[in-house]
Amino acid sequence: xxHITIAASAKAFQQLFNEVENNFSFSKSDTAxxxxxxxxxxxxxxxxxxxxxxxNDNTIELQNVDIVFGTLDFKLCLDLPGFCIPSFCLVPxxxxxxxxxxxxxxxxxxxxxxxxxxxxxxxxxxxxxxxAPKYYIDPARLPGWTDLDAELNGHSNQWQIYIDPVLxxxxxxxxxxxxxxxxxxxxxxxxxxxxxxWLPGWAVDIIMAFLGPIANLITDLLGITTSIAEWxxxxxxxxxGLLSLLETAIADYFASKYPLYQFEDPFPILPASGGLxxxxxxxxxxxxxxxxxxxxxxxxVGA
Amino acid sequence: xxxxxxxxxxxxxxxxxxNLVAQxxxxxxxxxxxxxxxxxxxxxxxxxxxxxxxxDVTDYKNPLFKVxxxxxxxxxDSPPVGLxxxxxxxxxxxxxxxxxxxxxxxxxxxxxPQQHLAMHVQICxxxxxxxxxxNGFLPTPTSPGEATNVQPTQExxxxxxxxxxxxLDAYLVAHVGVQIVSGKPSLVGIVDSVDVVxxxxxxxxxxxxxxxxxxxxxxxxxxLIFPISTMLFDIPLLSLATIxxxxxxxxxxxxxxSIDDNQLKIFITLTVAP
Numbered sequence: 001x002x003h004i005t006i007a008a009s010a011k012a013f014q015q016l017f018n019e020v021e022n023n024f025s026f027s028k029s030d031t032a033x034x035x036x037x038x039x040x041x042x043x044x045x046x047x048x049x050x051x052x053x054x055x056n057d058n059t060i061e062l063q064n065v066d067i068v069f070g071t072l073d074f075k076l077c078l079d080l081p082g083f084c085i086p087s088f089c090l091v092p093x094x095x096x097x098x099x100x101x102x103x104x105x106x107x108x109x110x111x112x113x114x115x116x117x118x119x120x121x122x123x124x125x126x127x128x129x130x131x132a133p134k135y136y137i138d139p140a141r142l143p144g145w146t147d148l149d150a151e152l153n154g155h156s157n158q159w160q161i162y163i164d165p166v167l168x169x170x171x172x173x174x175x176x177x178x179x180x181x182x183x184x185x186x187x188x189x190x191x192x193x194x195x196x197x198w199l200p201g202w203a204v205d206i207i208m209a210f211l212g213p214i215a216n217l218i219t220d221l222l223g224i225t226t227s228i229a230e231w232x233x234x235x236x237x238x239x240x241g242l243l244s245l246l247e248t249a250i251a252d253y254f255a256s257k258y259p260l261y262q263f264e265d266p267f268p269i270l271p272a273s274g275g276l277x278x279x280x281x282x283x284x285x286x287x288x289x290x291x292x293x294x295x296x297x298x299x300x301v302g303a
Numbered sequence: 304x305x306x307x308x309x310x311x312x313x314x315x316x317x318x319x320x321x322n323l324v325a326q327x328x329x330x331x332x333x334x335x336x337x338x339x340x341x342x343x344x345x346x347x348x349x350x351x352x353x354x355x356x357x358x359d360v361t362d363y364k365n366p367l368f369k370v371x372x373x374x375x376x377x378x379x380d381s382p383p384v385g386l387x388x389x390x391x392x393x394x395x396x397x398x399x400x401x402x403x404x405x406x407x408x409x410x411x412x413x414x415x416p417q418q419h420l421a422m423h424v425q426i427c428x429x430x431x432x433x434x435x436x437x438n439g440f441l442p443t444p445t446s447p448g449e450a451t452n453v454q455p456t457q458e459x460x461x462x463x464x465x466x467x468x469x470x471l472d473a474y475l476v477a478h479v480g481v482q483i484v485s486g487k488p489s490l491v492g493i494v495d496s497v498d499v500v501x502x503x504x505x506x507x508x509x510x511x512x513x514x515x516x517x518x519x520x521x522x523x524x525x526x527l528i529f530p531i532s533t534m535l536f537d538i539p540l541l542s543l544a545t546i547x548x549x550x551x552x553x554x555x556x557x558x559x560x561s562i563d564d565n566q567l568k569i570f571i572t573l574t575v576a577p
Contacts, residue, residue: 147359
């Protein structure tokens with residue numbers, strides 16, 4: 001029989017897990033050129049909610065955890081086809097020349113639209129994991145140190161219990177259909193910014209009419225064959241590889257970044273007092289298992 | 304049946320583990336278990352038993368002995384004379400119900416009752432017998448009427464070549480309760496009865512038993528008291544602002560803490576704030 005047994009009910013385990021989940025964060029930014037356009041993003045992500053289930057096969061399963069893009073700044077740059085309105089005379093001079101003329105104007109070239117997509121979500125549809133106890137030896141610990149030296153220098157060894165995922169599935173980024181209007185408005189603004197301030201409104205209207213519906217212009221220029229929402233979801237999730245990055249980050253985080261439970265080894269059971277050193281107990285053979293009811297941690301006291 | 308069928312957190316420590324813990328405590332806090340005069344503390348070879356200790360104890364200049372005053376020779380006052388001695392707790396082992404590690408003496412009514420623990424300690428001690436000192440001893444002369452308003456004469460402690468050592472086996476029966484210490488529920492041992500084997504006559508035995516019972520009771524209450532969170536290795540749940548932890552009441556848990564199956568067990572219920 002193990003010297004030490006600690007058990008946490010499913011309810012207690014859920015609370016432990018919440019702490020791990022709430023501390024997850026992921027940030028990433030990237031820029032890429034996709035031929036007719038280039039794009040960049042800067043994202044920060046956290047996790048929220050979900051259903052946790054303990055299984056009798058020594059695993060836990062997590063479903064429907066929201067991946068919330070707390071920040072998602074997206075920038076899209078594309079080449080607007082160039083064309084010119086040549087100069088012409090608006091009010092001719094009856095004797096000679098032109099009293100009021102239109103000097104002519106060319107537009108075209110690169111335009112960029114900034115979109116704030118913060119609040120988009122994805123989901124961890126399924127995460128299956130087992131518990132993995134690990135023994136962490138602080139790399140800053142000097143070879144000649146005793147355990148007490150290590151503690152007093154802030155470099156104690158630790159027993160850590162991680163959630164070690166064997167499977168992480170992340171759903172495509174959920175981009176709402178309203179993104180169409182957001183993108184159209186952003187591109188329209190970007191085109192507007194190309195016009196010099198002296199250009200009269202009627203001239204702007206002529207040019208915009210010439211460009212045709214902006215939505216069509218966007219889909220033509222970007223080669224979009226699906227909805228804009230699907231295209232953007234695919235761009236971020238697959239072409240930028242954000243889904244894959246998220247799956248890896250989530251797996252790494254649970255497996256090695258934030259333990260479910262950790263404590264110092266040797267474990268201090270009596271604090272330093274009156275000049276006397278703390279009393280510390282070596283813990284050996286830590287094991288962590290799970291069934292549908294509870295998590296069980298067992299260990300021995302070292303000699 | 305699960306450990307947490309009727310609670311949210313469960314912790315148990317087996318007597319084999321507790322006995323290893325006892326050894327660690329004794330090796331890391333030797334001055335809690337070894338008492339001697341300054342002379343014996345300065346001449347470790349005089350001790351009745353070598354003091355087991357970790358290297359940290361000496362590296363961090365912790366004492367091996369708690370230094371105490373010499374045993375006074377009653378009536379000797381010109382000069383006062385004290386004798387070197389030491390008392391050492393050299394072995395301690397715990398046996399949780401049902402008793403299976405050692406046999407209790409008959410006076411403690413074996414077998415060990417339910418929900419109790421037994422403890423066996425071996426105490427070794429010894430005192431100097433300064434016969435050579437007496438051969439050359441000359442009392443300090445005093446004048447009549449000097450009994451008051453004089454500086455007390457410095458106590459003389461004869462140098463010691465060896466102590467006359469002996470060892471006693473003591474047994475105690477105790478149970479475990481919960482006491483709030485610094486706002487934290489903590490486990491404390493409560494001594495029910497003590498017997499030191501082989502001491503006669505009965506009056507002396509009663510005195511020694513009472514002295515030891517008081518000693519253990521105070522030691523357990525003052526020094527060897529452990530927050531319940533220690534048994535759970537400070538599991539982070541207990542420090543979350545949203546969670547209130549309390550010992551699971553009866554019903555559903557009839558004894559909490561419980562001593563059974565050779566283990567000390569605690570059961571905790573959590574309340575999670577919405």
